[in-house]
Amino acid sequence: MKTLIAYSTLTGNTRKVCEAASKAFSQVEVKDIKEVDNLDYDLIVVGTWIDKGTADTKAKKFIETLENKKVAFIFTLGAYPDSKHAEDCTNKIKELFTENGNEVIGHYHCQGAIDPKLIEMMRKSFGPDHPHGPNPERVKRWEDASKHPDQNDLDKAYEYFKELIK
Ligand SMILES: Cc1cc2nc3c(=O)[nH]c(=O)nc-3n(C[C@H](O)[C@H](O)[C@H](O)COP(=O)(O)O)c2cc1C
Incomplete structure (x- = not known):
């Protein structure tokens, strides 16, 4: 199965997970979304980081170009x-995929370290009662996220796709 893994990443987390997942495929190309020049694949896996609750803008634009494809994310x-x-x-x-007639065969996700610059901005700009401010629960989550993706996340990505394409 000729597979493309096309990723969008700001700080490298999503690229790492996509590269780990790619080891599950025998015929695969892993590319930054901006380097994709054709869509002639049996399966297209899109990697994205989450920006405001959905795929980031670059990934979203790329997903919009896919129609009636077999996909995963x-x-x-x-x-x-x-x-x-x-x-x-x-x-x-x-939903971004299915509204263009694509068939979603699976997906994998894990936590990823948040850009320290964003955390610094949230610490400086917001009080603890703000939805993005540094209350103890949120600070704990930021610290937990900073350890991901870890080796276990990468192994699980590989195993997930190995099983999916079996
Ligand atoms: C501008 C910005 C917006 C983000 N929005 C969200 C969000 O809405 N929800 C969330 O869980 N994480 C959010 N994050 C965290 C990133 O999705 C997460 O750290 C991701 O692993 C970054 O991946 P990358 O290293 O591939 O860029 C945001 C990060 C940034 C920089």
């Missing part, structure tokens, strides 16, 4: 992978 996010937020992100991204 990978995302990394600052929130916990088993959170309602992660579930909402999954559903939103799935």
